[in-house]
Every structure is written in structure tokens, then in C-alpha cells.
Amino acid sequence: MKITQIKVPFPIEYGRGRGTNAYLVEGELKILVDSGLDSEENRRFIRKTLEGEGAWDLDIILLTHGHLDHFSLGTYLQRETGATLMVHEADSEMLADYSSHFSRWFEEIYEHAVEGGFDPGILGEARLKLISAASILSRSASYETFTEMSLAGGAVSAIHLPGHTDGSVGVVVGDSVFCGDVAIEGSTAVRDLKDEFNSLEKLKVFNKVYPGHERSPLVRKDIEALESHFVSRLEEVLRVTKGGATLKEVVISLYEGINSDQASYRLILPINQAIAYLKYLEAEGFVEKKGGRWHSFRERISSPVA
Ligand SMILES: [Zn+2]
Ligand SMILES: [Zn+2]
CATH class of the missing domain: 3.60.15.10 (Ribonuclease Z/Hydroxyacylglutathione hydrolase-like)
Incomplete structure (x- = not known):
């Protein structure tokens, strides 16, 4: 071949x-x-x-x-x-139908993001920009x-x-x-x-x-490096949420330079990623959400694949 x-x-x-x-x-x-x-x-x-x-x-x-x-x-x-x-x-x-797929994906993020301390106005702006780009590019x-x-x-x-x-x-x-x-x-x-x-x-x-x-x-070592990257990100999330943190605080600690003045659509992928980390940790029993804040119970991930 x-x-x-x-x-x-x-x-x-x-x-x-x-x-x-x-x-x-x-x-x-x-x-x-x-x-x-x-x-x-x-x-x-x-x-x-x-x-x-x-x-x-x-x-x-x-x-x-x-x-x-x-x-x-x-x-x-x-x-x-x-x-x-x-x-x-x-x-x-x-x-x-990429636009509807995209809208559903966005709505999920939007809900978490607003609850997690992000400004609904900025998120709304991102939604408009991204959804119009997705609909221009999606062709049956x-x-x-x-x-x-x-x-x-x-x-x-x-x-x-x-x-x-x-x-x-x-x-x-x-x-x-x-x-x-x-x-x-x-x-x-x-x-x-x-x-x-x-x-x-x-x-x-x-x-x-x-x-x-x-x-x-x-090659294999690149895959292993990617796994280590995720594990260190998870550990960073555990550290930040030790005394309780909002989703916004988690995003800011993971992505240096991210702030609310950021071009709105650039916030979406970091928010998506932080949500994925928190959901993983929640399912593993390492963090819990109480009143819109995330709290961790431990500091280290023993093994990425349970
Ligand atoms: Zn791609
Ligand atoms: Zn892709």
C-alpha cells in the first residue's frame, strides 16, 4: 500500500x-x-x-x-x-446536519459554563459566531x-x-x-x-x-506522552478544586492567559476540555459538585485506566 x-x-x-x-x-x-x-x-x-x-x-x-x-x-x-x-x-x-449537532453540543457547554461563572453575554456572542461558521460550512x-x-x-x-x-x-x-x-x-x-x-x-x-x-x-512514546499530559491535567484539576472551585476557576488555572476579555469563541474549547476532565473525575469518585462548585477528595491519579 x-x-x-x-x-x-x-x-x-x-x-x-x-x-x-x-x-x-x-x-x-x-x-x-x-x-x-x-x-x-x-x-x-x-x-x-x-x-x-x-x-x-x-x-x-x-x-x-x-x-x-x-x-x-x-x-x-x-x-x-x-x-x-x-x-x-x-x-x-x-x-x-452539522448545525443542529453543533447547537446541541454548544447548549451543553453553555449550561455548565453559566453555572460555572462565565458571563452569559460573552458565551452568547461565541454561540452566534460559531453557529454561523458551522452553518456556512455544512453542506449536505x-x-x-x-x-x-x-x-x-x-x-x-x-x-x-x-x-x-x-x-x-x-x-x-x-x-x-x-x-x-x-x-x-x-x-x-x-x-x-x-x-x-x-x-x-x-x-x-x-x-x-x-x-x-x-x-x-x-509512535508509541508520543501516545504515552499524551496520556501523561492528560494525567497531569487531571492532577492540576484535583489541586485547584481542593478547597472548592468554579468551572471558570478551573479553566483559568488550566489555560494560562485565558480570561473573560478573550475573543469569546476561543473560550469554548478550553471550557469543553475542563468539563471533560471534571466529568471524568466525578465518575471516578475523585470530585463532587456542590452548589455550583467542584470539590476534590484526593491529589493524585493512580492509573488513568481503571
Ligand atoms: Zn480535526
Ligand atoms: Zn476532530
Whole structure:
């Protein structure tokens, strides 16, 4: 199997030059793992790149998960090339209607954030900005869903890796895996940290782990570094909540430089992440919420995977 990494830039309005890693996997089938954000510029870029590789006649666009920065350019490719767009069933509602998915996600955060001391006005501003961006970028696509899948006579398959999203998968090719945003060098956004720890464990058996952003490929020690990062974040949360703390206080202690003057939408991911840490610790019996404040009972995490 031939693997070609394609760095698809973020459109300029999203800034920060982070971009999405897509991967062209060629054997019996031509498979594109993930795509990137849709924009006129990116359409020209991906077309030119795939044509240059002799792979404009794609068979399949296989998504590691249902986030916009992985699927939205894929919906353009699906229409233009006729390739089959595939996503795990648990993330399929994101392709069906990203705006409603996004609104539901936001409402959950909003409730916790207001209770946790954030200014409803600033959060409302963030909601408007993010929801309008999500609705501009979401375009209906024809797609197929799977819970298990195997392609090219078993040469390509998927393992379920929930944690970043419920429907995140790793695309397995030999001793390599394409993991989307389950593992990114340094840190990654999590929805469910317990699932995430289990999924990281599963990634350790692979020789090469190809992530959806930043440096690629990663190896086992990068996965272990990510686990340690989460454990130290959890311990920081335990420390901050020792005498009781609001969600806002937890966010500020985890993310230096975060304050209420921050561009409102930049607060949302840190809030989301802090909520995931607190929920994990609550489920493990390490913290408890009383009257809108979080209180911890211990200082150390013995093992990330119970
Ligand atoms: Zn993602
Ligand atoms: Zn991503």
C-alpha cells in the first residue's frame, strides 16, 4: 500500500495555519482518509494534488470522524468524483446536519459554563459566531455509515476509537493506523476522557500512528506522552478544586492567559476540555459538585485506566 500525506491548509479566515492531515492510501482501491475544510481555495488545492498523484478517480473517502475539518472538503470530492463517503454511524448525524449537532453540543457547554461563572453575554456572542461558521460550512452529502468495515479484501479496516467524538475510528492498514484527532502531538480535545484513555491504549500496538493534525506519524512514546499530559491535567484539576472551585476557576488555572476579555469563541474549547476532565473525575469518585462548585477528595491519579 502506498501512503501519501496531504497537508490541507485551513482557509485563511480560520487562521493559525494548522491545517488537516489527509492521507491517500493506494492499493487495490484509491482511498482518501479524511479531507479538510471546504473553501474555493481548498477545492483547487485538493483537485490539483489528487490529479498530480493520478488519483482523482477516488473510490472511497473514509472519515476518521464527523468534524468539519475532516469531512467538509470530502463532500465536495464526493460530488465531483462520485467516490463513496464513509463515516462511523455514531458520527453520522454530524454529516446529516452539522448545525443542529453543533447547537446541541454548544447548549451543553453553555449550561455548565453559566453555572460555572462565565458571563452569559460573552458565551452568547461565541454561540452566534460559531453557529454561523458551522452553518456556512455544512453542506449536505451523500454518505454511507458503518459500525465495522473492511475494504480491499481486509487490507483496510476500522477500529472504533471513541473519546474525541463518539464515532471516531482508526483506519488500519498493516501495522499503521490513521487515527484522526484521537491522538495529536501535545494534546487533543476530548468529549469523554475515559473512552479516550481506552482508545489511546489501543493505538499503542501500532508502529505508526498517522494523526489528523500536526506532526505525523506518531509512535508509541508520543501516545504515552499524551496520556501523561492528560494525567497531569487531571492532577492540576484535583489541586485547584481542593478547597472548592468554579468551572471558570478551573479553566483559568488550566489555560494560562485565558480570561473573560478573550475573543469569546476561543473560550469554548478550553471550557469543553475542563468539563471533560471534571466529568471524568466525578465518575471516578475523585470530585463532587456542590452548589455550583467542584470539590476534590484526593491529589493524585493512580492509573488513568481503571
Ligand atoms: Zn476532530
Ligand atoms: Zn480535526
